[in-house]
Amino acid sequence: MHFADGEVTAILGPSGAGKSTLIRCINCLEAISGGDIVVNGKSVREKRAMLDIQKQTSMVFQHFNLYPHLTALQNITLAPIKVLRKNKADVEAQARGLLDMVGLASKGDRHPAELSGGEQQRVGICRALAMNPQHLLLDEVTSAIDPEMTAEVLRVIEELAGTGTTLILVTHEIEFARRIADKVAFMEGGKLVAHSDAETFFNHQSEERISRFVDKMKH
Amino acid sequence: MYEMYQNVDFTLADLDLLWRGLQWTLLVWSASMVLGIGLGFVLGLVAHARVPVLSQLVTVFVETFRNSPLLVQLFLVFYGLPLVTPFSPGPAEAAIFTVAINTAAFTVVNLVAALDALPRGQWQAAGAFGLSYGQTMRYIVLPQAIRTALPPTMNLAVSQLQTTSLVSIIGVADLTRVGTMLYTRTLKPFLIWPAIGLIYFILAKILSVLAARVERRLQTKNSWFQAAA
Amino acid sequence: MRIDFSPVLARLDYLLSGLSLTVMVSLAAIVLSFAIGVLVATSRISRYRTVRILAAGYIDLFRNTPFLVQLFFLYFGLPEIGIPTEPVTTGILALSLTAAAGNAEIVRSGIETVPRGVVEAGRSYGLSALQVYRYVILPIALRVAWRPLGNAFVNLVLTTSILSTITVNDLTGNANNISSETFKPFEVYLVVLVIYCAVTFTVSAVVNAVYALFFARMAERPVIRGQAA
Numbered sequence: 001m002h003f004a005d006g007e008v009t010a011i012l013g014p015s016g017a018g019k020s021t022l023i024r025c026i027n028c029l030e031a032i033s034g035g036d037i038v039v040n041g042k043s044v045r046e047k048r049a050m051l052d053i054q055k056q057t058s059m060v061f062q063h064f065n066l067y068p069h070l071t072a073l074q075n076i077t078l079a080p081i082k083v084l085r086k087n088k089a090d091v092e093a094q095a096r097g098l099l100d101m102v103g104l105a106s107k108g109d110r111h112p113a114e115l116s117g118g119e120q121q122r123v124g125i126c127r128a129l130a131m132n133p134q135h136l137l138l139d140e141v142t143s144a145i146d147p148e149m150t151a152e153v154l155r156v157i158e159e160l161a162g163t164g165t166t167l168i169l170v171t172h173e174i175e176f177a178r179r180i181a182d183k184v185a186f187m188e189g190g191k192l193v194a195h196s197d198a199e200t201f202f203n204h205q206s207e208e209r210i211s212r213f214v215d216k217m218k219h
Numbered sequence: 220m221y222e223m224y225q226n227v228d229f230t231l232a233d234l235d236l237l238w239r240g241l242q243w244t245l246l247v248w249s250a251s252m253v254l255g256i257g258l259g260f261v262l263g264l265v266a267h268a269r270v271p272v273l274s275q276l277v278t279v280f281v282e283t284f285r286n287s288p289l290l291v292q293l294f295l296v297f298y299g300l301p302l303v304t305p306f307s308p309g310p311a312e313a314a315i316f317t318v319a320i321n322t323a324a325f326t327v328v329n330l331v332a333a334l335d336a337l338p339r340g341q342w343q344a345a346g347a348f349g350l351s352y353g354q355t356m357r358y359i360v361l362p363q364a365i366r367t368a369l370p371p372t373m374n375l376a377v378s379q380l381q382t383t384s385l386v387s388i389i390g391v392a393d394l395t396r397v398g399t400m401l402y403t404r405t406l407k408p409f410l411i412w413p414a415i416g417l418i419y420f421i422l423a424k425i426l427s428v429l430a431a432r433v434e435r436r437l438q439t440k441n442s443w444f445q446a447a448a
Numbered sequence: 449m450r451i452d453f454s455p456v457l458a459r460l461d462y463l464l465s466g467l468s469l470t471v472m473v474s475l476a477a478i479v480l481s482f483a484i485g486v487l488v489a490t491s492r493i494s495r496y497r498t499v500r501i502l503a504a505g506y507i508d509l510f511r512n513t514p515f516l517v518q519l520f521f522l523y524f525g526l527p528e529i530g531i532p533t534e535p536v537t538t539g540i541l542a543l544s545l546t547a548a549a550g551n552a553e554i555v556r557s558g559i560e561t562v563p564r565g566v567v568e569a570g571r572s573y574g575l576s577a578l579q580v581y582r583y584v585i586l587p588i589a590l591r592v593a594w595r596p597l598g599n600a601f602v603n604l605v606l607t608t609s610i611l612s613t614i615t616v617n618d619l620t621g622n623a624n625n626i627s628s629e630t631f632k633p634f635e636v637y638l639v640v641l642v643i644y645c646a647v648t649f650t651v652s653a654v655v656n657a658v659y660a661l662f663f664a665r666m667a668e669r670p671v672i673r674g675q676a677a
Contacts (some may be wrong), residue, residue: 027572054574063568068666069587078583079573111665131573253635286602286648288609289622295641298627299634311667384514390614395516397491402524412521416513423512 001185001195005134008167010177010198012211013187018061019170022187026168027059039135055083058128062140064120066112067104071121073108082129088152089194091130098126102156118149125156129165136160138169174217178202185211228411233401234295240397247393248383251318252376258319259326259372264356266327267334277327284324286335290385293317297389314386324370325375333367334360366437373430380423394418455630456639466622467643473540473606474647480544481604482597485551486586492556503552510549515610518542523614525557540609547604551597558593559585592662598655602648609644617644 003009011019024030026037028050032059040056042049076095076181080086094131099108102122121141138157142150154176161180171177177184177198179196184201188195194201194210205211266277296317301307309318337360345355363403387396398415402408456463491503510518512618526533562585570580588599613623623640627633 029568029572034601038484051574054572059569059572061565061569061572061587063565065563065565067566067569067588067664069584077569079575082579082583083574113666127569247542278520283641283645286606288606288620290609290612291637291644292625294620294624294627294633295637299637302631302636348549366623380512385610386514387516395514398517398520402520408521408524412517412525413677416517419514420512429636 001192003166004136005166006164007182008161008180009169009183009185010181011168011170011187012174012177012214012217013193014094014166017082017187018190019187020139021190023139023168023170024051026135027057027137029059051083055131056133057135057137058131058133058139059137059139060121060124060128063144064112064124064213065116066120066123067114071109071111072104072115072126073113075123076170078126079127080130095126097128099123101159102126103152111152112129117145118152119195121145121153122156125160127152130158131166133170135166138167139173140170140172142173144173149210150184172217174214186213209216226385229401229405236397236400237394237418240392240394243311243393243396244380244383246423247314247318247386247391248380249385250315251322252379254315254399255319255322255379256326256372256376257325260301260330262323263327265336267331281324281327284321285328288386289317289321292321293385293389310386310390313389314383314391318383318386321382322375322379326372327366328369331366333364334366356375365385369437370430370434373433376432377423380426381419384419388402451635452632453639455632456635458625463619463622463626463639464645465648468618469607469616470538470620471647472606473536473543473608473616474601474651476540477543477547477608480540481547481551484544484548486555488548489555490492490561490581492552493559500513502658503597507549507552510546511553511658515607516544518546519595519610519614522525534617535614536609536668539608539614539616543604543607543611547600547607550600550603554593554596554600555589558589558591561592562588573656588666591666594655594659594663598652598659601655602651605648605651606644630667638670 007141011022011054013019021030025032025044026039028044032044037044039053040051042053043154044050044053046154066072067078070078073092073095076089076090076098080091080094081088096105096108099105102125102157104119104126107115112123115123121144123142141157142153145153150173154173156169157169158176158180167180171180182193184196184198185192194207201210202214205214220374262277262280266274266281268274293313297310297313300313341359341363342355345359350359383393384395387393388401389398396413399412402411404413488503491499492507494500520537522542523533523538526538535565560576566584566588567580570584571577575583583659606620609620611618612624615621617625618639623636627636630636
């Protein structure tokens, strides 16, 4: 499987299929047990490549995992300052820009506990984007949010598609995947079962089992 | 003749001395724990019942004794009381009395916290069945509160063992006092204090194991209790 | 005998000079014991087994032996191996070492409450293990640990009184001098008791203020819908 630059890939499949594990391996959060993943010519198996890969791939987590002791702004600026060694003022300006983009311009000084789930996740997206990653990894980013707040998060992701950032998203929102994905990967039992254009996947699905799954997820 | 005065060697008599010191330590500790936890239990009930004046007095007592050093409390009782009251306690009595009072203050806090932690609904339910305050306390609230308050109180008791070493300062011939006696005679601090420390350490470990055992029994009883309910 | 505070109040200046030493020693030991405590807590969860065992042993040793024995060992024992001792510095050292053991346990249980996912987020963006510890784990752990640490600080202040046994002229030491000078032990120690209470209430107030200032905005746990673990 190949993820091309600027492409949006949706990873679908039943629970326990290994979707999250896959993108966690890309981010070097989990050690790979077999096979290999190469990010920009560097293998995740190499310990020395880890930092480089983590700089190029940014993760947005299912449960946000915001730092509870820092404000939204500080959440976003921590890694760019400490890891990329960027100038604090520059990073803060960038962070404010990102918060503005996701509609949270006025909430930069709030702590995570003072934000709603949808707001927290949008901060989580800003935090990942502040690393200027080539690849953005989104791990079921709406599944821990109240239904009425998922729209605001999905809108932000939709805006990111087509900006040149590679998006790899694990999701259960079939309709959303259909709307923004260029490619779709279908996983089951830890294996990649299908990988094709979104158009082919949704409209010309040859596997009966997969189309049944897609139909079920729609409702 | 010189050796008689400068006796730097240890003898069998020293072991006997240590044994007696150990007995004093255990006596002061056990007596003050029984008295202190008992007194703390009673005062805790008074504090929780919100009896006018009396409850406030208990609060003042608790806060004063939790927020001042045991050493000063010991001096106040041992040196101070005989001059202003008809009581002139000896070192051991003053020691047991003071450690007991100190322990009581902390026990009150544990019990009141446990009582306050119980849901209000328990009182209301008991009231609905026509149980009096005393009956509700006796049969419903206290059994549960004691289960909650016991673990921190046992921890307190285990740690108070270390605290009893302070009674050596007013002259109780406990383990620490024996240590001082041996030290001034032999001038071997590098040997004596670790040895004394080791005895306390072993005692503390034994007490922790016992406390853990009681706690475990309590938990199994608790789960039976919950399963039955 | 009549209760008469005037001889004590006449020597209030002297008593308060003892208080200033108590405050100085307390502050020094609070800072030192905090630093050592964090260090030991960090060692306690080190990836190296030997470091973990050493840290656990340190905690076990200092928590299960009396402070008085530790103090005597250091004060009388260190000169034996060629390190001269002086009451105030030895006192601060002993206090810091013993309080650090307790602080380490408190900080460690704080660290255990840090959600895994938050640590993972830090690692995910390329923060080194040390950076994650310094910027993510410790601040979160300290918020949880802060109030228990505050209790430990109060306890430390009370423990400073024991330094009077190695001739430190702190509040208790000066009280002893006044007591033997005026033969008014009851009045002296009662006044001292109240002063200690005032000091510990101040410490608690400062601890609460620091909490309100730095930690209050972080809720117990961010409210997340549908989080199973």
